[in-house]
Amino acid sequence: MENQSLIAIIPARGGSKRLSRKNILPFFGHPLIAYTVTAAINSKLFEKIFVSTDDPLIGRIGEWYGAEYLARPSELATDDANLIDVAIHLLNTLTDKGAKIGALCQLMPNCPLRCSQDIVEQYKLFERTQRSFQISVIEYRGVYPHWALKNDEFGKGDWLFGSEYLVPSQQFSKVYCPTGAIWWSRVGDFKSQKAFYGNPFHLAPMDANRGIDIDRLDELELAEVLTLGLWERDKVSPLEPITKEPFPEELLNG
Numbered sequence: 001m002e003n004q005s006l007i008a009i010i011p012a013r014g015g016s017k018r019l020s021r022k023n024i025l026p027f028f029g030h031p032l033i034a035y036t037v038t039a040a041i042n043s044k045l046f047e048k049i050f051v052s053t054d055d056p057l058i059g060r061i062g063e064w065y066g067a068e069y070l071a072r073p074s075e076l077a078t079d080d081a082n083l084i085d086v087a088i089h090l091l092n093t094l095t096d097k098g099a100k101i102g103a104l105c106q107l108m109p110n111c112p113l114r115c116s117q118d119i120v121e122q123y124k125l126f127e128r129t130q131r132s133f134q135i136s137v138i139e140y141r142g143v144y145p146h147w148a149l150k151n152d153e154f155g156k157g158d159w160l161f162g163s164e165y166l167v168p169s170q171q172f173s174k175v176y177c178p179t180g181a182i183w184w185s186r187v188g189d190f191k192s193q194k195a196f197y198g199n200p201f202h203l204a205p206m207d208a209n210r211g212i213d214i215d216r217l218d219e220l221e222l223a224e225v226l227t228l229g230l231w232e233r234d235k236v237s238p239l240e241p242i243t244k245e246p247f248p249e250e251l252l253n254g
Contacts, residue, residue: 004102014055
């Protein structure tokens with residue numbers, strides 16, 4: 001990827017239907033998004049790291065921790081705005097200024113346990129295999145999607161995937177759940193296909209503890225318990241170390 005830069009995008013909406021203001025909720029002394037910004041910086045991979053948001057406060061927090069703030073236009077500041085359009089807005093903004101971008105990495109801010117080493121290792125895999133699209137995943141363990149149940153139109157229970165999957169779990173091949181931690185894509189392929197799950201996309205397994213996504217209050221509480229448990233077990237914080245002073249609380253609450 002000679003003479004072409006690597007760019008990171010951290011998409012962070014101000015609104016959240018399931019967990020209000022989730023991207024800037026306090027998490028072990030810093031707003032949640034701070035860990036993603038810091039992990040991206042500490043990976044030392046990116047020429048530029050952008051927080052794309054419709055919320056000026058989130059933009060200021062991103063800048064405080066070292067990212068650049070990209071304000072979304074009004075058409076991308078809605079509940080219907082999708083991540084593809086947000087990423088294309090960033091790429092068009094940069095290429096209009098003459099930037100030559102080889103690959104884009106999307107890092108969701110609600111994955112605070114993903115660390116800089118995870119980003120580096122997944123980039124090495126992305127480069128070694130010359131993939132066009134690479135999605136971070138964690139392995140399903142204990143709870144298997146094959147056994148998913150649903151209510152039918154009459155309120156009766158039914159199998160989502162059919163009864164043919166009612167076999168002992170050890171007979172299943174490995175299956176994975178996507179996590180928003182680290183998504184890589186070649187910019188040319190991304191712009192032509194307008195997809196992160198492009199054709200073909202590949203999976204990049206990562207540690208399930210570090211791939212946790214926070215979208216609900218119970219997931220935030222689980223992440224806090226998990227962080228404390230790993231800290232106690234390993235005698236070191238599992239979070240990306242942040243040397244920056246915390247974003248001022250009076251600005252966060254104001």
